[in-house]
Amino acid sequence: MSPTDSSAAAPAPALLTVRGLQKSFGSNQVLKSVDLTVARGQVLALIGPSGSGKTTVLRCLNGLEIADGGTIEIVGAEDATHAPVVIDFAPAHGKRAGVPKKALGTLRDRSAMVFQHYNLFPHKTVLENVMEGPVVVQRRPRAEVEAEALQLLDRVGLGDKRDSYPFELSGGQQQRVGIVRALALRPTLLLFDEPTSALDPELVGDVLRLIKELAGEGWTMVIVTHELEFAREVATEVAFVDGGTIVEHGDPKELLRNPQHERTRQFLHRLLFPF
Amino acid sequence: MSDTTWQLMLDSLWPMLSGAIMGTIPLALASFAIGLVLALVLALMRLSRRRWLSSIARVYISIVRGTPLLVQLFVIFYGLPPLGIVIDPWPSAILAFSINVGGYAAEVIRAAILSVPKGQWEAAYMIGMSHQRSLTRIILPQAARVSVPPLSNTFISLVKDTSLASLILVTELFRVAQEIAAFSREFMALYLEAALIYWVICLVLSSGQSVLEKRLDRYVAH
Ligand SMILES: Nc1ncnc2c1ncn2[C@@H]1O[C@H](COP(=O)(O)OP(=O)(O)O)[C@@H](O)[C@H]1O
Ligand SMILES: [Mg+2]
Numbered sequence: 001m002s003p004t005d006s007s008a009a010a011p012a013p014a015l016l017t018v019r020g021l022q023k024s025f026g027s028n029q030v031l032k033s034v035d036l037t038v039a040r041g042q043v044l045a046l047i048g049p050s051g052s053g054k055t056t057v058l059r060c061l062n063g064l065e066i067a068d069g070g071t072i073e074i075v076g077a078e079d080a081t082h083a084p085v086v087i088d089f090a091p092a093h094g095k096r097a098g099v100p101k102k103a104l105g106t107l108r109d110r111s112a113m114v115f116q117h118y119n120l121f122p123h124k125t126v127l128e129n130v131m132e133g134p135v136v137v138q139r140r141p142r143a144e145v146e147a148e149a150l151q152l153l154d155r156v157g158l159g160d161k162r163d164s165y166p167f168e169l170s171g172g173q174q175q176r177v178g179i180v181r182a183l184a185l186r187p188t189l190l191l192f193d194e195p196t197s198a199l200d201p202e203l204v205g206d207v208l209r210l211i212k213e214l215a216g217e218g219w220t221m222v223i224v225t226h227e228l229e230f231a232r233e234v235a236t237e238v239a240f241v242d243g244g245t246i247v248e249h250g251d252p253k254e255l256l257r258n259p260q261h262e263r264t265r266q267f268l269h270r271l272l273f274p275f
Numbered sequence: 276m277s278d279t280t281w282q283l284m285l286d287s288l289w290p291m292l293s294g295a296i297m298g299t300i301p302l303a304l305a306s307f308a309i310g311l312v313l314a315l316v317l318a319l320m321r322l323s324r325r326r327w328l329s330s331i332a333r334v335y336i337s338i339v340r341g342t343p344l345l346v347q348l349f350v351i352f353y354g355l356p357p358l359g360i361v362i363d364p365w366p367s368a369i370l371a372f373s374i375n376v377g378g379y380a381a382e383v384i385r386a387a388i389l390s391v392p393k394g395q396w397e398a399a400y401m402i403g404m405s406h407q408r409s410l411t412r413i414i415l416p417q418a419a420r421v422s423v424p425p426l427s428n429t430f431i432s433l434v435k436d437t438s439l440a441s442l443i444l445v446t447e448l449f450r451v452a453q454e455i456a457a458f459s460r461e462f463m464a465l466y467l468e469a470a471l472i473y474w475v476i477c478l479v480l481s482s483g484q485s486v487l488e489k490r491l492d493r494y495v496a497h
Contacts, residue, residue: 064397108403119398123416133402136412185402 015040015075015220016061016189021089022069023056030056031067032244038189038237040075041218045231045252048241049267054224055116057241058191061222063107074110074189085110111189112182117198118174120166126153126177127162130184138185145184152180156210172203179210190214192223208234228271232256240264280464287455287465291448295472298447303434305369310376310433311426317381319410322388332381339378345439347371352443368440376433383425387418420491427484431477438473448472 016038023031030053038044046054059065061072067089075084087103120129130149134140153159156176166174175195182190192211196204208227212234215221225231231238232252239249240259247261259265320332339347348371355362362370391414399409441450452469456462 062401064400105403108400113397113401115394115398115401117394119392119394119401121395121398121413123420132412133404136408137403181402 013039013075014073015042016222017073018057018061018070019073020070021057021060021067021072023053023060023065023067030244031060033070034241034244034246036222036239036246038220038222040220042236043215043221043223043234045235045238046222046224046241047226047228047231047238047267048247052241053244054241055193058113058193058222058224061107061189062111062113062191063104064113066104072107074107109185110187111191112185112187113191113193114175114178114182114195116194118166118171118178120174120177120181122166125163125165126158126169129166129177130181133181133185149180149184152183153177156180170203171199172206175199175207176210179207179214183214188220190219190221192221192225194224194226197226226271228256228268240267242267280461283455283459283461284464284468287452287468290455291451291469291472294446294448294451295476298440298445298450299434299437299476302365302368302372302437302440302445302447303430306372306437307376307430307433309369309373311380313373313377314380314384317377318384318388321381321385336378336381339375340382344371344375344436345442347375348439348443364440364443364445367443368437368445372433372437372440375436376429379429380426383422383429384418387422387425388414390421391417420488423484423488423491427480427487431480434476434480435473 014037016036018034018036021031021034021036022029034053034057036044036057046057048054056065060067069089071086071088071090073084073086085103085106087100087107121132124132127146127149130153131142131145134145134149135142150159150162153162156179158173158176158180161169161173161177166177169177175198179195195211196207199207204227208230211221211223212230215234223231223235235252237249238252238255239246240255240261240263241247242263247263248255248259255264256268259268317332317335320328321336323329348368351362351371352364352367395413395417396409399413404412437447438449440447441453444450449469452465456465459465
């Protein structure tokens, strides 16, 4: 065995490492101390009751919220322009002003979010929605971006909707555009916030299938979801969030079948037997 | 009505129309354009996190909306010269109307910006846009659609308000009507004729508003 081979047996290097993440809104401490590690190509599912802080975790990862404690370390793609970056939210840095804008920018550049309510731009066509970030923000060549965008739209079955406006699409179609918009940014980390919870039940399948395909292609993802079956099948790890901390995490099949904590057990029970 | 009255009205039609074309309409257009720019700046100041910027805008808007337009016009045209600032009738009128439109339209634009769902800002930030770019490329186009009806009202009011400029010697539609009425003594006929022309202009503007609303329809979240 070559040394390279033996190192392959070691755990894959972390793409995302979150340590002691804290976030308060006024006196409401929403994230007490969140620790996460996601290796390249892994899928972490966050489950937990409403109001437990799952969305806030994602928003901190995407730089939409500025955490007030802890660190986020995110590694990029293999090329040199994507050196790992560590963002330190230590209170010693003071509030907002203390966190370097550039670091937050990097966080936004490297992660892309798929929103619960899609949040497509209503005044732009499907294609424009997808191309806006790569062309206007990333300044990549329009022709190249367009070709890539059309290819992505084709693959999610929406090639013929390129010139439609969001309001002309069903919820499931809008969410698939939302996913394509995120992919077109070429992020290293994909974030999904309950991507199917605003959808009519018959439209959920298409979107989950697409996310599953992306997982199969090696995308690294953090997904907030209430679809336990989906989490079991697609996630490489499940973390149960409650009261602003991660109560337990582990192998999906193991955790969902045999939770170690009473709070997890109760939550799963409520999900499985809603009435 | 006598034939001579009809004849007078017919003869006055072109002078009045040219008063509208050379006076009323350019006055309204110029003031509205300048006023809108001012309004956008004021609206952004009002929404700024910097308290002092927001306060300045708030006071400005309060003064403009809390005082009569005619008083604003007279302050500029008759009030400033004793202080050594003399402004010609036309620029005075444009200045007064712009300042006025700025105050009213600022609140319209501010409300329109606030009406765009927060998720639009977040999606814009998510794709990497700065605050500035989010505003210009994502938020303002959507706010524009929402503000078309109220801003159209502002513009239509402005067209009628430009008649006040006759009081500072600007030759526009109503001043032409006044001058012809003064020597012919046919007040009713000429003022009704002026009213009719204002009405037609406003009808045209209203239909323009509908067209614009339809064209911008996709700009609003459904
Ligand atoms: N912008 C905000 N301002 C104030 N409170 C907030 C804000 N965002 C979230 N919260 C509060 O944080 C808590 C966690 O919210 P969230 O992260 O959305 O939970 P989850 O996604 O798990 O349902 C809730 O109590 C919510 O009211
Ligand atoms: Mg949530």
